[in-house]
Amino acid sequence: MLRKCGAIKFGAFVLTSGKKSKYYIDIKKASTNPEILKKIAEEMSKYITEEKIAGMELGAVPIAVALSLETGLSYVIVRKEKKIHGTGKQIEGDLKENEKVVVVEDVATTGKSTLTAVNVIRENKGIVEKAIVVVDREEGASELLRRNNVKLIPLVRVSELMK
Numbered sequence: 001m002l003r004k005c006g007a008i009k010f011g012a013f014v015l016t017s018g019k020k021s022k023y024y025i026d027i028k029k030a031s032t033n034p035e036i037l038k039k040i041a042e043e044m045s046k047y048i049t050e051e052k053i054a055g056m057e058l059g060a061v062p063i064a065v066a067l068s069l070e071t072g073l074s075y076v077i078v079r080k081e082k083k084i085h086g087t088g089k090q091i092e093g094d095l096k097e098n099e100k101v102v103v104v105e106d107v108a109t110t111g112k113s114t115l116t117a118v119n120v121i122r123e124n125k126g127i128v129e130k131a132i133v134v135v136d137r138e139e140g141a142s143e144l145l146r147r148n149n150v151k152l153i154p155l156v157r158v159s160e161l162m163k
Helices: 027-031 034-045 061-071 112-123 141-147
Strands: 008-014 020-025 052-056 075-078 100-108 127-136 151-157
Touching: 027 034, 027 061, 027 100, 027 127, 034 061, 034 151, 052 061, 052 112, 061 075, 061 100, 075 112, 100 112, 112 127, 112 141, 127 141, 141 151
Parallel strands: 052 075, 052 100, 100 127, 127 151
Antiparallel strands: 008 020
């Protein structure tokens, strides 16, 4: 489905991590398609028990919403930075102390942005033991998260996509 919708692009790209790449996986292109977004949520739901769902703004928000609708579980949105206005929160939604949370992501490269979301949740007394990502680019995310006691669960690895 990712190939079919044109979410895999070839050329010269700079990733969020700052790395240069000859390909780009545009999950936003895929996640704005209701059929694909539903399939992503269905596949992710296989790895969910009773955790709260968390998605980092912007790319993971539609995934978190779709997964919430698929599972009936509530979700929170993690901001990249604390708001300097209003309530000043970095997490939007209701997160209780010691509540188990699963972080969802669109694409994982180095894992730094996923780890940022994990750390924000942990700083707010949530418990994170796993993260589910649509695509693992296999560039260190799994290892970084493992070192931080988080299991990365990819729906697909880039090595599988490029076959």
